[in-house]
Amino acid sequence: MKTEIKLVKKAQKGDHTAFFSLMKNYEVRLYNLAKRFLHNEYDIADVLQETTISAYENLNQLKQPQYFYTWLCKILINKSKALLLKNSKVSIGFTYENLTQNASSQKLDFELSLTLENLLDELKDTYKIPLVLYYYNGFSVKEISEILNEPVGTIKSKLSRGRNLIKKELKKQEVFHEKF
16 A cells, blocks of 8 residues: 555656556456446447546546545546446446345356346446445445545445345346345
8 A cells, every 4th residue: 555655646746657557556457347337348448548548637636645546436437427428328237246245155047147237237327336336346335435425324325225226126026035
């Protein structure tokens, strides 16, 4: 963490190599996050490029270097949302294990997995984005709060409502499992 903070401070002073090192450290994580929102490799590449350019151009606006990755994620999410609005199509993958906090190691049947993916696709971004950040990317509620500029209570509410909406639909479709 201290090394990252030093790199951020160097990059803020104009050290291009430090910025490149920071981006290299997070390229896989950023790619995976973008892939949760966008399935088209061209769109993912565009969003990653736009995120990198935006981060480079606005690095001096980052006040707390320890939040560099959170800040990058926020940029990436905003760029992804803008692209999705432009293309007006949303496609986010989701699995049962990601949705349930105490998921068992048993494999899910294919039908349930597809059902969950479809249900998540149908959710509003209001619920979808916090669910993806929490279950796929492992962000805490507080970190999601910072990324989305919303109070912690609001994020908790969105996570709960998103889970409940999916559970409700699963019950309707009679795909609901006891451990869910």
